[in-house]
């Protein structure tokens with residue numbers, strides 16, 4: 604067979620034929636404990652019966668009608684997301700970066716509608732990640748994503764993540780909004796101080812700016828609350844969701860207030876596939892599970908247990924690991940050896956993890972795991988760390 608895929612990913616030489624809960628079975632007959640969950644996407648693990656049923660039932664009815672018509676499953680999902688957040692209105696799309704684009708556009712239109720077209724700049728943070736469109740890489744300001752794609756999309760400024768002084772100094776008459784991930788994912792599992800999130804809200808209120816939270820990775824139950832910003836008791840004006848929302852079905856969403864939503868009247872913004880019945884049925888099925896009494900508390904408890912175990916691991920292997928960071932089941936292990944080597948060595952032992960900036964190994968297991976899987980994963984990480992110590996001794 605010809606090698607015809609674009610070479611834009613550094614893929615592991617590993618493919619899977621099926622999954623079950625937190626387990627993935629490779630085409631060469633091995634079993635892996637999946638602490639990537641498709642990069643925080645498969646919130647309910649693989650082949651979750653309720654999700655499978657929801658998708659199969661919808662697939663047998665109607666797949667796609669477009670937004671020319673009403674989509675009852677989407678009306679229901681929007682109402683439920685609104686009920687459990689600050690939002691009054693929801694726009695559905697197909698990915699995280701489309702949620703970002705919708706956020707950036709609605710902010711500009713919001714101020715344009717108020718006769719302030721010069722107020723269009725969005726302040727984002729160093730180390731941030733909001734997707735790979737031209738505007739999203741400009742928002743992040745990260746050369747890693749921007750190099751070679753000049754000219755850069757205009758309208759974005761950056762401040763150091765977590766720095767309130769820089770934030771105040773960066774605001775001008777042209778500033779429209781502030782965009783922050785409550786916990787940076789790709790940036791290396793860097794959690795904002797809760798006080799910084801509260802400060803963001805105060806600053807936005809003081810200067811009449813819109814606050815945008817990118818909860819694409821940290822939202823949908825990952826930290827043990829439906830949305831990570833709930834830990835700080837702060838709501839944004841605009842929130843981006845994707846990843847876990849569809850449990851593996853591609854979906855993105857923009858949540859906002861009635862006031863901001865006015866900017867998107869009929870015909871102003873749209874997408875062909877966004878909010879299609881298959882995606883909406885999956886989103887509703889994911890919410891069915893996340894909203895079950897005790898589910899999120901269980902995520903928190905399992906996350907705390909994993910954190911505790913990882914701290915022990917770091918203490919026992921200070922030459923391999925430096926620190927644990929993150930929240931709930933969005934955790935990172937900052938490494939002293941190259942994180943890519945740790946990921947490869949863990950994979951050989953049957954544990955899948957994912958890298959992030961700052962030499963961090965990300966642990967993003969499905970939210971359905973229990974202590975047993977945590978013990979197994981930490982056992983495999985222990986073996987992984989041991990292999991580095993052994994390698995050092997033979998040098």
Ligand SMILES: *Cc1c(COP(=O)(O)O)cnc(C)c1O
Nearest residue numbers: 698699700732733734788819820
């Ligand atoms: C993954 C991610 C995105 C981009 O989502 P895509 O679906 O890959 O476009 C944006 N923001 C954050 C915080 C993410 O983790």
